Amino acid sequence: MSRDSTTKVLSVAFLLCVICSILVSAAAVGLSERQERNKVEEKKKTILQAAGLYEADRTIEEQFSKIETRLVDLQTGEFSSDFDPDTFDSRAAARDPETRYRIPEEQDLAAIKSRSRYKDVYLVMADDSLQQLILPVHGKGLWSTMYGFISLADDLNTVNGFAFYEHGETPGLGGEIDNPSWKKQWPGKKVYDATGKTRIEVLKGTVDKNSPDAIYQADGLAGATLTARGVGNLLKYWMGENGYKPFLDKLKVSGVTQ
Numbered sequence: 001m002s003r004d005s006t007t008k009v010l011s012v013a014f015l016l017c018v019i020c021s022i023l024v025s026a027a028a029v030g031l032s033e034r035q036e037r038n039k040v041e042e043k044k045k046t047i048l049q050a051a052g053l054y055e056a057d058r059t060i061e062e063q064f065s066k067i068e069t070r071l072v073d074l075q076t077g078e079f080s081s082d083f084d085p086d087t088f089d090s091r092a093a094a095r096d097p098e099t100r101y102r103i104p105e106e107q108d109l110a111a112i113k114s115r116s117r118y119k120d121v122y123l124v125m126a127d128d129s130l131q132q133l134i135l136p137v138h139g140k141g142l143w144s145t146m147y148g149f150i151s152l153a154d155d156l157n158t159v160n161g162f163a164f165y166e167h168g169e170t171p172g173l174g175g176e177i178d179n180p181s182w183k184k185q186w187p188g189k190k191v192y193d194a195t196g197k198t199r200i201e202v203l204k205g206t207v208d209k210n211s212p213d214a215i216y217q218a219d220g221l222a223g224a225t226l227t228a229r230g231v232g233n234l235l236k237y238w239m240g241e242n243g244y245k246p247f248l249d250k251l252k253v254s255g256v257t258q
């Protein structure tokens with residue numbers, strides 16, 4: 001067979017394709033465990049960051065050992081021992097008919113259609129008393145579902161921190177939700193007013209610091225109104241009556257021993 005024959009060229013090209021696809025598949029399979037581990041680490045890091053506890057020079061495992069994971073049943077508003085909180089996967093549970101709650105359209109502020117009946121929550125304790133409570137939240141932005149954590153102080157109303165660990169918004173536009181200068185406005189904001197109404201919101205522009213409502217409000221993102229609106233909506237959903245509010249109301253009365 002001549003070196004330049006069509007059959008030979010096609011055979012070499014085919015062989016090259018087979019070799020490359022084997023290499024790519026092997027890399028994908030070989031690295032999937034590490035990718036999974038990195039995802040779990042990133043989630044734990046965001047929990048620590050939301051709580052203001054993250055220190056770059058210490059291992060995540062060591063820092064996370066201070067945090068207690070519990071499971072909440074959003075239907076009863078109480079802690080639950082129906083599943084192991086350390087292995088519970090609330091994303092999978094949102095798809096499982098046994099644990100899924102389909103959100104009625106008129107309540108679906110976060111545009112997520114369904115959520116798990118149970119949620120993993122994270123407690124920072126000191127001498128048997130709750131210092132911080134970190135809650136997972138998620139909802140639709142412009143392009144993606146944004147996953148993050150909000151940390152509340154021991155009054156279960158003051159925000160200690162708020163950070164996302166996964167989203168697909170555009171870097172430089174919606175991706176500015178990760179910008180430290182946007183994130184630093186959250187600590188000190190209040191979620192509920194004196195009547196218990198969920199007031200936390202993201203504005204289209206900037207917050208008027210002299211307004212009595214400023215304590216509930218965060219600045220929007222210029223050029224990324226849709227992402228910012230998504231953030232405000234997901235906070236309203238998760239901190240509202242159909243999210244964590246019934247649980248937080250009970251927790252304020254009975255404490256973490258319930």
Ligand SMILES: Cc1cc2nc3c(=O)[nH]c(=O)nc-3n(C[C@H](O)[C@H](O)[C@H](O)COP(=O)(O)O)c2cc1C
Pocket residue numbers: 142143169170171173174175221222223224225226227228
């Ligand atoms: C390539 C591209 C990517 C965009 N990414 C985002 C985004 O991640 N988040 C967002 O809210 N708007 C994004 N926008 C802009 C929206 O289409 C829309 O114009 C914007 O949210 C309006 O915000 P503004 O009223 O602050 O200008 C993007 C636009 C383009 C062309």
